Amino acid sequence: MPTLQTDPRSGGVKKSSGVNVLPIVGETWAKIRDDSNHEVDWLIASFDGKSKTDITVVASGSGGVEGCSSSLPENCACYGGMRLSSGRFVTFYYVGEGTPIMQRGRASMFKNGETSLGSSFQTRENQLNFKTLDPVGEGVFNAMEGCDREVDMSPGLKESGI
16 A cells, blocks of 8 residues: 655655545446446445445436536535536535534545645655655545546536536
8 A cells, every 4th residue: 555755855754544445436437437338427435334444436327417416425525526518527525514523534634645744645766866756546536537627516516517
């Protein structure tokens, strides 16, 4: 599992965000990205049951932004992605009003694989022994490749509001 540097300037303490994005998330995203598939154009992923680290698909379907926004959970933090009618792909992070505070914090760390003290980069030495920063691919959004941007999601949102 990749590790994160809390402060690349000082070497910091390596710490993993601990997120475990289950394979079903990547598999569902691949269906959404498949141009020949018309059954699924959005997904919502969140914590698997009572797990604090496993992220799985909790809902998916068709209907675009409207279908996705009407399926948002109110008592948990979630991540998602969708195909817009233009053929572009976007991600979102949504926290329902009833989400416990600890889950809110944990979920925000997992979004891009960040720790609360640093960003999702690790150092490596190149051939000349200079340290460079590389992104660490362990965040939930890293499982949803090929997205144009993150959008603000809310219940009842329509594609015209993006």
